[in-house]
Amino acid sequence: MSDTEKTNEKKAPEAVVQEVASVPNDEPVTVSWDGPDDPHNPQNFSLRTKVNITLVICAATVNVTFASSAPVLTVTKLIARFNISREVSDLVTTLFLLGYVLGPVFWGSGSELFGRRNVLASAMCIYTIFFLGEALATNIQTVLIIRFFSGVFASAPLIISGGILADIWNSQGRGYAVSLFGGCVFLGPCIGPLVGGFVGDSYLGWQWIYWIMMIFAGACTAYVVLCLPETYGPVLLTRKAQRLRKEDPINNRNLTSDHEKLDSSPRGLLDRTIYRPWIMLASEPILILVTIYMALVYGLLYALLEALPVIFIEKRHFTATQMGLIFMGIAIGSTITMFMNLYFAHQVNKIIPKWKGFPPPEERLYAAMIGSVLLVVSTFWLGWTGNYPSVPWYVPGISTIFVGMAISLIFITFIIYIVDAYLMLAATALASNTMIRSASGAAFPLFTVQMFNNLGTNWAATLVALICLVLAPMPFLFYKYGAKIRERSKFAPCLVCPSFQSDEIDSNSLY
Secondary structure (H helix, E strand, O other): OOOOHHHHHHHHHHHHHHHHHOOOOOOOOOOOOOOOOOOOHHHHHHHHHHHHHHHHHHHHHHHHHHHOOOOHHHHHHHHHHHOOOOOHHHHHHHHHHHHHHHHHHHHHHHHHHOOOHHHHHHHHHHHHHHHHHHHHHHHHHHHHHHHHHHEEEHHHHHHHHHHHHHHHHHHHHHHHHHHHHHHHHHHHHHHHHHHHHHHHHHHOOOOHHHHHHHHHHHHHHHHHHHHHHOOOHHHHHHHHHHHHHHHOOOOOEEEOOHHHHOOOHHHHHHHHHHHHHHHHHHHHHHHHHHHHHHHHHHHHHHHHHHHHHHHHHOOOOOOOOHHHHHHHHHHHHHHHHHHHHHHHHHHHHHHHHHHHHOOOOHHHHHHHHHHHHHHHHHHHHHHHHHHHOOOOOOOHHHHHHHHHHHHHHHHHHHHHHHHHHHHHHHHHHHHHHHHHHHHHHHHHHHHHHHHHHOOOOHHHHHHHHHHHHHHHHHHHHHHHHHHHHHHHOOOOOOOOOOHHHOOOOOOHHHH
C-alpha cells in the first residue's frame, strides 16, 4: 500500500466527504425519465389507471357544477325564509360563480407549482366543509358570503382537470377524455335544478338541498383523496431528484430538476401563479377570442336557469318538480353531444400518424362549427315557441335538447382546443378562460328575468340569438387561420410548424 493510500485510509469520514465535495465537477445534472417507457411517467400509466383518474376528475366536476345550480328552484323558499327580494335571492347562484372568478388565480398555476393532486385534494376538502355554514346559516348574509368562498374552492376541478388530462393522455386518448370531462361540466348544472326541485317540494324541506350537496361533495372528495395520484411531470421529476439526493448525498448532490430551477422568489411565485394567466390571456389572440365566445355560451347556460322558469312556471304554471324535469332536456342534449365528440375524436385519431402524434388542434373544431349554427337556430326556437302559452309545452321543451347540444358542442370543443394548443400550460390557460366565462355566468342571472319579462321571451331570445349569430363564424375562422396565429405564440408549442414535424417527437419530450 502506498503512503498516499495509507494517509487517505487514516482520514476521518468528514474529511473524505469534504475532499469529494471539493471536486470541481459541480455542474448541475438535470434528471429525466428512465427512457421512453418509464412507468413513472404519467404518459406511461396503464390504461386502467388513466381511466380511473379521468373518472375521478369527472366526478369532482359534476359535483362542483351541481352545487352551482342546485339551489336555483328553492329561491321562493329562500325569499320567504329571509324576507328578501328576488334579486338578492339570485345572488346565491351569482356569488358562487363569482367564486369561480377568483379561484382560478390560485388553482391553475398553483397546480403547476405544487402538483395537481395536492392542490385539488386540499381545495375539495375545504369546499366540502363550507356546506355546513350554508345549511346552518341563520341569515342571508351568511349564506351569500359562504356561497362565494365555496365557489372559490369549487373552481379547482374545473381548472386542474384540463391539465391532468393533458398530463396522462396522448393525442389519441385526449379527445375522448376531454369530451367526457366537458360533458360533465354541463351535466352538473342540469342535474342541480332537477334534484333541487324534488327536494324543495318534498317533506324534507328546502334546506336539505345543502345537506345533499355536502354528502355528495364528501363522497367525491374521498374519491379524489384515495384514488388520484400525482400526474404533473415536472413535480414528479422534482420528487425523483430529491429522492436520489437523499439516497446518495455525495454522488447525487448535483442532481436537480427543471422545476427546481424555476425562480422561487416571491416575485417569481407571483409571476407564475397570479400574473401568468392574465399575461397569457392578454398576449394570446386565440385564447382571448375563444374565451369571449365561451363566456357568452357559459352565460347563456346560466341564463337558462332563470329563463326557463319564466317560460314554464310563470306562463305555464309548472311546479318546481316539473320545472326540474325540463332541465333534463339540456342534460339529454349534452349527453348526445358527448357521443358526437367521441366520434369526432375518432376521426382526428385517424390522422395522428400523419402528424407524428400531434395533429393540429384546429382539426378538433368541426363540432364547434355545427354547434355555432345550431345555437342560433335553437335559441330562436326556444324564445318564439316559449313566448305563447297556447303552444304545447313540449315544443319549447324539445328545443332545450338542441340548445343543450349547441352549448355543449361549442364548449367541449374549445376546451379540447385549449388543452391541445397549450398542453403543459393547459391549466393556466384554462384558469384565465374560466375566470372570464365564470364572470359572465355570474352576471347573466342578474338581468335575465328582467330582460325576458320586459322584452318578452321572443324578443329577448332574439337578442341572444343575434349575438350568437355574430360570433358563429369564430370556429370557422380558427380552423382556417389558427395554425398561423399559434406560430407566433409564446406559450403554445406550435407542433404543426416545420421544426416540430419530426419522427423524433413524442409525448415525453414535452416534459
